Amino acid sequence: xxxxxxxxxxxxxxFLGGALGGAAAVAAAGALGGCAAPGGGVTRHADxxxxxxxxxxxxxxxxxxTAPTAAIAANVTPFTxxxxxxxxxxxxxxxxxxxxxxxxxxxxxxxxQAIYADPYQVLAPYSKGLVDLRxxxxxxxxxxxxxxxxxxxxxxxxxxxxxxxxDTIFALPYDCPTLIWQYRRDLFEKYRDRMAHDLGFDPMPxxxxxxxxxxxxxxxxxxxxxxxxxxxxxxxAKQHDSLMNDFSNVLWAYGGDYFDNGRQxxxxxxxxxxxxxxxxxxxxxxxxxxxxxLSIAHPGSLTxxxxxxxxxxxxxxxxxxxxxxxxxxxxxxxxxxxxDYAPLPRGPVRSGNMYGGTxxxxxxxxxxxxxxxxxxxxxxxxxxxxELANLKSTAGGGTPTRTSVYQLPEVVxxxxxxxxxxxxxxxxxxxxxxxxxxxxxxPKIPMWNECDTAIxxxxxxxxxxxxxxxxxxxxxxxxxxxxxxxxxxxSS
Amino acid sequence: MTTTAPVRPAPTDxxxxxxxxxxxxGRLLTPGVLLLAPxxxxxxxxxxxxxxxxxxxLGGVRFDFAGLTNWVRVFSDPDVGMAWLRSLAYFVLTVGLxxxxxxxxxxxxxxxxxxxxxxxxxxxxxxxxxxxxxxxxGRFLTDSTFGLYAWVxxxxxxxxxMLGSQGTAFAAVVLMDVWEWTPLITMIALAGLSSVPLAIRxxxxxxxxxxxxxxxxxxxxxxxxxxxxxxxxxxxDAIRYFDIIWVTTNGGPADATKIVPVRLYEVAFRFxxxxxxxxxxxxxxxxSIVVARAFVRLLGRxxxxx
Numbered sequence: 001x002x003x004x005x006x007x008x009x010x011x012x013x014x015f016l017g018g019a020l021g022g023a024a025a026v027a028a029a030g031a032l033g034g035c036a037a038p039g040g041g042v043t044r045h046a047d048x049x050x051x052x053x054x055x056x057x058x059x060x061x062x063x064x065x066t067a068p069t070a071a072i073a074a075n076v077t078p079f080t081x082x083x084x085x086x087x088x089x090x091x092x093x094x095x096x097x098x099x100x101x102x103x104x105x106x107x108x109x110x111x112x113q114a115i116y117a118d119p120y121q122v123l124a125p126y127s128k129g130l131v132d133l134r135x136x137x138x139x140x141x142x143x144x145x146x147x148x149x150x151x152x153x154x155x156x157x158x159x160x161x162x163x164x165x166x167d168t169i170f171a172l173p174y175d176c177p178t179l180i181w182q183y184r185r186d187l188f189e190k191y192r193d194r195m196a197h198d199l200g201f202d203p204m205p206x207x208x209x210x211x212x213x214x215x216x217x218x219x220x221x222x223x224x225x226x227x228x229x230x231x232x233x234x235x236x237a238k239q240h241d242s243l244m245n246d247f248s249n250v251l252w253a254y255g256g257d258y259f260d261n262g263r264q265x266x267x268x269x270x271x272x273x274x275x276x277x278x279x280x281x282x283x284x285x286x287x288x289x290x291x292x293x294l295s296i297a298h299p300g301s302l303t304x305x306x307x308x309x310x311x312x313x314x315x316x317x318x319x320x321x322x323x324x325x326x327x328x329x330x331x332x333x334x335x336x337x338x339x340d341y342a343p344l345p346r347g348p349v350r351s352g353n354m355y356g357g358t359x360x361x362x363x364x365x366x367x368x369x370x371x372x373x374x375x376x377x378x379x380x381x382x383x384x385x386x387e388l389a390n391l392k393s394t395a396g397g398g399t400p401t402r403t404s405v406y407q408l409p410e411v412v413x414x415x416x417x418x419x420x421x422x423x424x425x426x427x428x429x430x431x432x433x434x435x436x437x438x439x440x441x442x443p444k445i446p447m448w449n450e451c452d453t454a455i456x457x458x459x460x461x462x463x464x465x466x467x468x469x470x471x472x473x474x475x476x477x478x479x480x481x482x483x484x485x486x487x488x489x490x491s492s
Numbered sequence: 493m494t495t496t497a498p499v500r501p502a503p504t505d506x507x508x509x510x511x512x513x514x515x516x517x518g519r520l521l522t523p524g525v526l527l528l529a530p531x532x533x534x535x536x537x538x539x540x541x542x543x544x545x546x547x548x549x550l551g552g553v554r555f556d557f558a559g560l561t562n563w564v565r566v567f568s569d570p571d572v573g574m575a576w577l578r579s580l581a582y583f584v585l586t587v588g589l590x591x592x593x594x595x596x597x598x599x600x601x602x603x604x605x606x607x608x609x610x611x612x613x614x615x616x617x618x619x620x621x622x623x624x625x626x627x628x629x630g631r632f633l634t635d636s637t638f639g640l641y642a643w644v645x646x647x648x649x650x651x652x653x654m655l656g657s658q659g660t661a662f663a664a665v666v667l668m669d670v671w672e673w674t675p676l677i678t679m680i681a682l683a684g685l686s687s688v689p690l691a692i693r694x695x696x697x698x699x700x701x702x703x704x705x706x707x708x709x710x711x712x713x714x715x716x717x718x719x720x721x722x723x724x725x726x727x728x729d730a731i732r733y734f735d736i737i738w739v740t741t742n743g744g745p746a747d748a749t750k751i752v753p754v755r756l757y758e759v760a761f762r763f764x765x766x767x768x769x770x771x772x773x774x775x776x777x778x779x780s781i782v783v784a785r786a787f788v789r790l791l792g793r794x795x796x797x798x
Binding site: 095098099102103105106108125126128129238239240298299300301302303308311312315317447449450453457460461463464466489490 | 546547548549550551552553634635636637638642651652653655656657658741742743744745746747748758761762763764765766767
């Protein structure tokens with residue numbers, strides 16, 4: 001006995017086959033749908049005015065998990081009320097951000113229209129993937145940058161916003177963390193006279209303080225104040241980007257640099273920096289001093305990046321440290337009134353204070369309307385009003401990148417305790433740190449990530465005693481020269 | 493009334509397949525292969541091509557043929573060579589310790605009659621934690637500012653930071669992996685032990701064997717096939733170990749914990765040197781296959797689990 005054929009004439013096998021094929025087709029259609037350009041959500045309403053013309057659209061902003069983004073993420077309502085645009089913010093650790101941005105730019109679609117464009121890890125390697133913002137500045141139908149780009153601190157605009165050409169602007173300065181000297185004022189005042197007597201100089205940090213004095217102070221704390229603080233100094237010397245930052249301050253102070261014409265290579269940047277100069281006598285002397293300094297630092301220094309160091313300082317593990325000035329808000333909440341700030345000490349040549357600021361850019365993969373909508377966000381996020389609001393934010397908030405904000409009476413008043421804007425307590429110190437003779441700008445070159453890795457790896461070897469400072473500097477020089485000569489292929 | 497016999501569908505659609513040798517099993521496999529092709533085979537082909545190219549990202553991914561440049565670099569790069577040596581040390585230490593401790597714990601649990609399930613549940617807990625959280629936990633416990641282990645060491649007069657020197661950092665990441673994955677070996681070994689026939693054990697006892705002899709000549713041979721499977725599983729994991737190291741030490745200090753997967757990640761996603769990364773990745777794949785084949789061959793020689 002056999003079953004009759006189905007009334008429709010379709011065999012069970014054929015039916016199952018068809019069902020399988022149909023499912024596959026649906027899955028494929030779904031997958032392809034998922035690959036569709038994500039920018040389709042931006043629609044223009046030409047008659048709605050400059051700020052409201054993209055009302056109802058959705059923008060994606062990708063950022064490092066930094067203070068200003070924390071403040072904006074905590075309160076995006078003003079932007080949505082002003083523009084009618086829904087803003088999604090993705091915050092990531094810096095290396096994860098760089099990956100996402102690189103892959104997004106490679107895809108040719110703009111999942112993220114607004115980009116936190118770190119000058120060294122995003123702007124320099126992927127400048128071709130960012131919009132030259134001058135085209136949007138020239139668009140009369142769009143809101144203009146309040147007070148013009150001239151209101152941005154010039155060094156910030158150059159370092160965070162431009163690449164190679166002084167005319168192009170790829171990003172608007174968005175944040176400006178800078179490494180400065182953070183110290184326990186309470187402990188320095190308590191021991192000031194004893195230290196002055198023992199060391200033969202006034203230990204209070206100031207413009208004339210030197211790295212040799214810093215070392216002597218750290219050692220004095222180690223030997224004499226263990227009941228108050230376990231170690232005199234702490235550093236962000238983990239095998240990480242932070243180690244390169246920490247060392248660079250000393251390198252510049254001793255007159256060394258990564259390449260010839262370091263100010264130009266760090267400011268506007270270049271695609272061909274020339275031979276590495278880390279094997280110069282000044283760089284080797286700096287490495288010798290750094291190695292000596294780390295030998296008396298808190299042993300945890302070798303495992304701390306900036307966050308680890310910030311936590312250790314706030315927990316009272318060290319009396320002083322070089323760290324990003326945006327940790328002031330955290331210091332003030334954990335050690336209220338006990339911390340003060342100064343530019344980093346001078347070496348034989350100058351004081352070098354690593355600048356770590358970043359700009360806000362727009363993906364070049366965006367459609368015309370997407371980039372115009374993203375421009376609204378860029379203008380809003382870097383406006384004086386929002387920079388002031390960030391300063392006041394309970395979420396932390398960064399410090400302004402605009403001259404005009406620092407001149408506001410309420411900001412000037414907040415430079416002294418009690419301050420409703422704890423990060424601005426660092427303003428006098430960072431203002432000196434940003435002066436052209438004091439600012440430290442690492443090389444802005446496309447292959448920086450690989451050079452950076454070579455630098456902090458060799459420094460880490462030096463600090464654990466695997467290599468001597470001069471050998472470490474020469475090995476780094478060789479590696480950087482190889483990397484630079486290989487060139488940067490990913491965006492060519 | 494005339495009836496016509498149902499006409500069987502002409503075998504035109506299946507006959508050619510049969511003629512080409514695609515039999516019933518092959519046709520059953522076809523949907524799976526079709527699904528796997530876009531997920532595995534095409535990317536694999538892509539990576540092979542990548543390893544022979546310089547890869548440009550911006551403006552759409554573009555490959556420029558570079559011949560064997562990347563492969564020459566893989567075999568001449570001292571950093572990659574050192575990473576392989578560290579990987580080998582890491583592999584031997586983690587897999588060795590996990591197998592040893594896992595079997596010891598399983599034997600202990602096997603002997604426990606009351607509370608075995610509770611003890612096993614507690615022992616298995618680390619296995620259910622995501623590796624990245626194990627790394628974070630390890631980092632917090634060893635942090636010199638607020639870490640419990642650091643605090644204990646300080647009170648014992650040891651002022652060093654565990655993740656701050658090469659030897660201790662390497663030991664720390666090995667121990668974190670061992671802590672997480674020993675329970676897996678315990679579970680697998682315990683399952684094997686449960687299947688050792690009671691009759692054989694009783695016969696051995698009647699023959700007057702000591703506890704060690706019973707273990708050496710009866711129990712371990714009985715569970716050797718199961719242990720080989722456990723070894724295979726852990727070996728594959730150990731070769732591609734990444735999370736804990738990335739979270740705790742970032743490969744440092746002084747590259748002491750930079751094993752091959754960490755180097756691969758760095759080359760691919762920090763330097764975006766994707767052609768070179770593809771070559772490193774393919775070499776890793778090759779090593780994984782060789783190790784897996786060695787274990788599978790060993791398993792085949794011993795026959796199926798008894």
